[in-house]
Amino acid sequence: MTRWFDRSLDAAGIQDPFLRHAFEQCRLVNAEHGKTYYLSSLLLPADRRPHVFALYAFSRTADEFVDDLEAPDPEGLRRWGAKALQDLATGTSTDPVIAAAAHTVATFDLDLTLFEDFLAAMRQDIDTTRYQTFEDLRGYMWGSAAVIGLMMLPLLGPLHEDAREHAVALGEAFQLANFIRDVGEDLQRGRVYLPLDDLDRCGVTPEDLARGTVTPAIRRLLQLEIARTREIFAFAARGVPLVRPESRPCLTTAVRLYGGILDEVEKADYQVLTQRVSVPNRRRAAVALPQLVRAVGARRDDRRWHLAAT
Template structure:
C-alpha cells in the first residue's frame, strides 16, 4: 500500500492526471492543485485494485466520478492494513484511522486519500459516523477470525459494506428515502460475493467469513476448509451462501429506479459484474479454496458496452447535475 506523502514532497510524488480525468475534476469544480492531485491518487488506487468499481464509475457523469474514486480509495487503504498477505500492519490501521477521522473533522489532510475523501464527504454531506463505523469494522479484522452466526456477520458487514452503500447514495443521487434499504443490501451483496470468492485467500489471512452455523448446517468444519479440498458438503455450503447473496442482489436491484437516471447504467453494471462473480464460482465447480475466480474481460465488455450507450442517452436527456 502506498505511503501517504508528507507536505514537503507530496506535489513531486503524485502523478499528473490524464486529460480525460482532468475534465472530470473540472466538472466536479475541483480546482485546488493539491486536491486535484489527491483525487488522482485516489483514482489510481481504484484503477489498480477495483476494476469493477472503476469500470462502473466511468459510466457516471464526469462530475460524479472523482467522488467514487475517493470513497473507494479510502476503503481500500484502510482494508489493506489488515488484509495485505505480504505486510499486514494492524498498528498502522489504528494510527492511520485516527488521522483519517481527524482529517475528516478538519476537512483537509496531508494524506492524499484522506484529503480527497474529506472533500467528498463535505461536498456530498456524507455523515462522519459512516466513516467511523467503517473503520471500526476494519479494526475488528485485527483479532476476530470467525463468526458464529449470520447475524454476527451482518453486524460486521454493517461497517465493512453497508455503510459504503450509504456513502455512495449521494453520489448516485437518490430520488426517494426508500433508496436507503437497497443501498444497504447492495453493500452486503458485494461483500458476501467477496466472501464466497475469497474463501481461500481469507484462510491465508487466518479468517473465515462463512458463519459457523452455516458450516454446521452442511457438516463443514473449519478444518475441512483449511484442507483446501472441495467436497460435496463444501459445494452445498457455498451454494447456500450464493443463494443468500442473490437474494440481496434482488433487493438491491429495486433501488436502481430510485436513483437519478444518469446513475442507473453505473449501478446496473456494478450489480451485473459483481453478481457475475457468483456465476464464475459456480462455473469453477466451487473451487475457491485454492484459487481466485474472476469475471472474464469478455463479459465485462459485453455488460459495459450497452451500459455506456444507455449512460450517454441518459446524460443527453437530463440536465447536468450542477444545474439541476
Template sequence: MMTRSHDEKIKRTHAEWLDAAGIHDDGLRSAFELCRRLHAHYGRTYYLATLFLPQSKRPFVNSLYGFARYADEIVDNGDPSTMADEFTQWCARALADLRRGHSEDPVCRALLHTMRVWDIPLEHVEAFLSSMLMDLTITEYRTFEDLREYMYGSAAVIGLQMVPILEPLDPSAFERAAALGEAFQLTNFLRDIAEDLRRGRVYLPMEDLDAFGVTRESMTAGVVDQRFRDLLKFEIDRTRRLYAFARGGIDLLAPSSRACIATAFTLYGGILDEIERADYRILDRRVAVSVAGRLKVAIPAYRSARRFRRAGIPASAGGERS
C-alpha cells in the first residue's frame, strides 16, 4: 500500500516532468496528468520505456498514448447499445476541436498542445480516428493488405506522431517508425487473439486462416493444433521481419531518445518469444514478459539514458512553448 509520503513524492516527480516540458497552466497540467494516468494504467510496457526519455519529453508521449487509449477504451469497452453513436459523436467533436485549436476535453486539450509544440500534422489524428471507426463495423480482414489499411491509422501513424518528439536525425526515421508501429500492433493482435474473439473480431487475415486450415470457430473453441501453431509461426515470422526493418531506425533518432525505443522494441518483441515459449497455447491465457525479463531490459536502458543526461547531451523541446 502506498504511503502518503510516497504518494507525494510521485506527484512531485510528475510535476517536475510538466515543469521540464514548459507546461505551466493549471488546466493544461491536469489534462496532461490524466493522459499520464491513462498511459501508466493501460500501456505498462510502453510507459516503462517512456521513463528513459528526458523529463521534458515524457508528458508529450503521455498525451499521444492517453488520447489513443481513451478512444480505444470507448470502442472496446463502451456500452454496446450506445457505443457506436457515442464514439462517432466524440470523434466529430475531437476533430472539430483540433481544427479550431481549442478544446474543453482534457485528452484533446493535451493532444492539441503536443501537436502545436512538435508540429504534428492533423492528418495523423484523422487517420487514427478513421481506423477506430472501422472497429465499429468491421470484424475481420480478408487480406494482409486490407489489414495494413487499418493498421496505418491505428498503429503506423502513432509511430509517425512520435518521431518529431524523438528528434529524427534522418528523414528515413519516419518510415522505420511506421513499421515499428505495425510490428507492435501485430504483436498485440497475436497476444490478444482470444480477447479479440470475445469482442467478435479477428485481426489475423482471413486468407492466412484459410491457408492453414484454421477457422474462427476452432479458435473460439480453444483448439491449439499443428495447423494453429503453423499459422502463428507464419504471423510471427512476418512480424519479426517488420521489427528487423524498424530496428535500423533507432540509430536515426537523437541519442537521448534511443534507450526509450530500444526498450519498447525489445519488450514488445519479447512477447513473440513468450508465445513460442508457451507452445502457442495462447487461447486460454494472456502471455507477457515476466517482471524479471522487464528488469533485465530496463536496467541497462536506464543506465544508458542516465549516461546521456550526465554527459549533458541536449534534448531540445522541439519548439516554442506557450
C-alpha cells in the first residue's frame, strides 16, 4: 500500500486491517481500469478518496461479469449482486469490494435503492442489446449511470438541492461519451447503445456499423450523438458550483477529461468501429495540474474556516 493512501485511510478513520486491505483492492481496480476517474479522484480531500475508489470498484466488478469479452458470466452477476445487496444491508461482507462499499454506504448513509437500480441495469445487459429511442436508452442509463452520480453526490458535499439533477446529468454524460468511444467494442458484445431511431434518421443499420467502415452516414450519426452529449455535459457542468469548494477541482477535471473523449473521437475522424480512442496523457496533465493548485487552495481555505469557527 502506498504511503499517501495509508494517510487517506487514516484521514477517513478506517483502521480495521481487513477494511484497509479492502479499500486498497478497490484503489487498485480504479487505477487499472479507470484512469480518468482515478486522476480526478486524487484531487479530492484525502478522507473522500477511499470512498470514491470503493464505489468505482463496486460498479466495475459488477460490470465485468457481463462486459468481459472472453468469459462473460451472467449467472455470476446474479449471484454476486444478490450477495452484494444482502451485505450492503447488513453493513459487513467477506468480499473486499462489497465490504468497502458497505462501509461507504454506512459512512454517507447512501440510499440502497441506488445499488438495487444499478444492479438491475447490469442484469439488463444480459439480454437487452438494442434501444429504440433515446428515452429508452435514458431509462437504462438511470441504473447504469445516473445512480452513480447520485451515489457520488454526498461524497462531494452538495450545497443545494439542485445539485441532484446535475449529478444525474453528469452520470449520463460520462456514459454517453463511453458509448460513443466504445461502439466497436460493444458490437463485439452484440450490443448497440446508440438509439435505433438515430440510426434510422441517419440512414444507418446495425449491420452497417458491424462492417467496421466509417461511412458518411455513420459519421453523421456520431456527430449527432456527440452534439447531444455535449449539451448534457454543459448542463452537468453547471452543477460544479453546487458542491463544496474542495470538491470542485475534482468535478471540473472529470467533466473536462470525459468531455475530451468526444474531442478525440473527432480528431480520429470518428474511427471508433475498429479502434478505441483515449485522451492523451499530456492533455490529462494540462487539465489536472491547474486543478490540483485549486484543490490545494480550497483545502487550505476549508481548514482556515474550521479554525475560525472553533
